Amino acid sequence: MSKYRIFIQRRAGVFDPELSSISDSIKTLNFDGVKSISNARIFDIKLEERFSENSEEYIHNICRSLLVNDIIEDYNIEKIS
C-alpha cells in the first residue's frame, strides 16, 4: 500500500492576505524575532493495493487535475509509506 503526503503552497510573489494578517498578529503579540512565515495545505492520500510502481505519477495527476492551480500554487509530494 502506498501513502503520499501532498504539500501545496502559494507561489512566491502571489500575495496571501490571510498569511499577511496572521503575520501582523504575531508581531502584535510581541514575537519580534519572526523573519518570515509561510504555510501549506496538506493532503494525505492512501492508494489502493493495486498501485505499485506508477503510483507517484497517479498522485501528480490528481494534483494537476484538481488539487493544485499552478498559476498560483506550487506543490511537492512525499511518500510516507
Place this chain on the structure above:
Amino acid sequence: MTLRAGVIVFPGSNCDRDMFVCLEEFYDSVNYIWHKEEFAKENYDLIVLPGGFSYGDYLRTGAIASHSIAMNSVREFAKFGGKILGVCNGFQILCESRILSGALVNNSVNRFISKDVYLQASKIDIPICLHVAHNEGNYTNTEYELQKLKNDGNIILRYSNEVNEVSNQTNINGSTMNIAGIRNKNIIGMMPHPERAIFDYHNSQDGRLFFEEYILS
C-alpha cells in the same frame, strides 16, 4: 432570428435568477441548465455562468465546478465559437477550467467587498458603474500571459473612478493592472455584475450598455 440564452446552475449559484431575468430583456428564450446536464451547442447563442458560491468555494473558488458535467458542454461550446459570459464565480470557474487565462485569489484588503464601482471599459468612452460582491476577485496571472492579454486588447474592464482614471487608488481588490474583466475571443469573464444594473430599481443601468457593447454586438 431567435436569440437563445442558457444559464448554468451549479450547486451554490445564487445569481442565476437575477441573470435569467436580465437576459430576458435581450434574448427571446432563456433557460436554466443544471450542472449535471450536457447541452447541445447548436441550441444556444449565449451561455452564462452566474455568480455564487459553487460547491461552497471548497478547495479554491470555482475549482470543483470546473469539473462538472455541464462544463464539458461549455468547453465544446467554446471551441464551436459560442459566446460565453462568466460573472463573478462564473469568471472564477472559467479560469479554473482554463477556458480563460489566470486565477482569482483573495482580495488584497482581506475582506468581502460589496459595493458599486466605476469601470473603465475598452469599448465604451465613459466609465460604467456596476456592482461587485466578492471575496476572491484579485486577478493574477503570469507575466507572459498578462502581457499577452494587454497586447491582444483582451483586458476589457479595469477598476477606475468616476472620471475613468485607473490607478492604485481605484484598485479595490489588488488585481494586477486593475483587471476586472478579460476576454478571449467570444468568451468574457468579469467580476462585476452587469445583471445588477439593468432595471429602474437598480442604482445604475449601465449593465445594459455592457450587454449591448460586449455581448449583443
